[in-house]
Amino acid sequence: MxxxxxxxxxxxxxxxxxxxxxxxxxxxxPKKPTPRKKRTLRVARPAPPADAPRVLAIDGLVKRFGPNTAVDGISLDVRAGSFFGLVGPNGAGKTTTLSMVTGLLRPDAGTVRIHNIDAWDNPRAAKRATGVLPDRLRLFDRLTGAQLLYYSGVLRGLDNRTVRERSADLIAAFGLEDAVDRLVADYSAGMTKKIALACAMIHSPRLLVLDEPFESVDPVSAANLTDILERYVAGGGTVVLSSHGMDLIERVCDSAAIIVAGRVLAAGTLDEVRGGQTLEDRFVELAGGRKAAEGMEWLHSFSD
Ligand SMILES: Nc1ncnc2c1ncn2[C@@H]1O[C@H](COP(=O)(O)OP(=O)(O)OP(=O)(O)O)[C@@H](O)[C@H]1O
Structure with missing residues (x-):
């Protein structure tokens, strides 16, 4: 050679x-792109049966920001016991959709039902059933990790003893023992994600809505976090998460939706969405294909 x-x-x-x-x-x-290796398509777990109760039912959601329609009539059903992944290119409308699901952003049209409760007509009841990890974390970061967990627990109506017991379990599960007495403002991005996720879980909600939970999280912590979420789902919980990590979605999710330009282009079980390809290939196909990296010759002119 x-x-x-x-x-x-x-x-x-x-x-x-x-x-x-x-x-x-x-x-x-390389002159030509190397052909991508064929991967065996596996499914983490079977999707819940089609007649399982709907924990989350989104119908015709619309959100406009001025002339820009960020979410353009999204409808999705998430069944009890599902690990549901939301994928889409940057600016596709994932965060906007999840913000409307969790009561952070009022929809212009459409409905969100959580456990058959209208999330916008009866937000208190809907929020009781939901744990949220929002995209832009706005935490009370002048509290220590332990104080933030305690605050989240009592805010959710838990008694003192239950909060302390659950806090200890969550701190151990997320490996935050050495950090709990420090201010959250001093945490790294990954540690902040972990404490925020622990806060989202403390009231044992039926539904967890997580926007990019693995962003900035190191591989060991991501594996721990995956274990925690898998155990939660195995125990009857339901997870909806958004992520750009296609491998991760394929590894942990049983169902998924691909959102492009505010619309659902594919949704269902992982196999239905992939259609015999990898999720990444299907995603790239639906999102408009790879862009040719031409016309940037200046990038090789190196200023020095
Ligand atoms: N508060 C806002 N004001 C104006 N436009 C907004 C606002 N929030 C979101 N948008 C616009 O709505 C569209 C969808 O954004 P969104 O954050 O939901 O996308 P996303 O799929 O979560 O993207 P990413 O993967 O990059 O996080 C984008 O065009 C974005 O610029």
Whole structure:
């Protein structure tokens, strides 16, 4: 094989040049995109039966921001015991949809029912059944992690003893033992996600709505978090999460929806949505395909 044909990842160590300038000269630029490896399509768990009760029923949701229609008639059903993944390109309307589901943003049209309760007519009852991890975390970050958990528990009407017991369990499950006595303002992004998720779970809601729960979370913590959520679902809970991590969605979710430009382009069990492809390929296909990286020759002109 000629040196120019060696994929970058296979350049033998002995041939790696000493300087960055030399490295630029020999690292081969593949002429054609390498064909993507076929992956075995697995399903994390079977989706709940089609006649399982609907924990979340979204019907004809619309949200406009001035001339921009962010959510354009989204309808979705999420069944009890489902681990449901919402995917879509940047600006597709995922956060706007989840904000309307969780009572953070009033819809222009459409309805949201949580356990058959209209979330906008009866927000108190709907919120009692829901735990939320919003996109832009606005936490009372001048509290310590332990204080924030305590506050979340009592706000949800739990008694002192229950809050303390559940806080201890959550702190151990999320590996926050060393951080609970520090101010949340001083937490890293991943730690903040974890404490916010613990707060969302403390009142043992039937439905968890999580916007990008794995963003900024390290792989070990992500695996722990996945375990916690899987146990929650196995115990009868329902999770709806948004994520850009297609592998993660395929690994943990049984059902999914692909949202593009404020509309649902595919929804159902993971297999129905993927249609025999990987979720990523199906997503890219529906979201408009890969963009050719041409017309950016200036990027190789290097200012130095
Ligand atoms: N408060 C707002 N005011 C004006 N426009 C908004 C507002 N919130 C969202 N939008 C617009 O609505 C559209 C959908 O945004 P949204 O945040 O729901 O997308 P998303 O799918 O969550 O994107 P990402 O994956 O990048 O987080 C975008 O065009 C966004 O600019």
């Amino acid at each position: 000629l040196a120019t044909e060696v994929p970058a990842t296979e350049v033998p160590t002995a041939e790696v040049p000493a300087t960055a300038a030399q490295a630029v000269a020999v690292i081969p630029v």
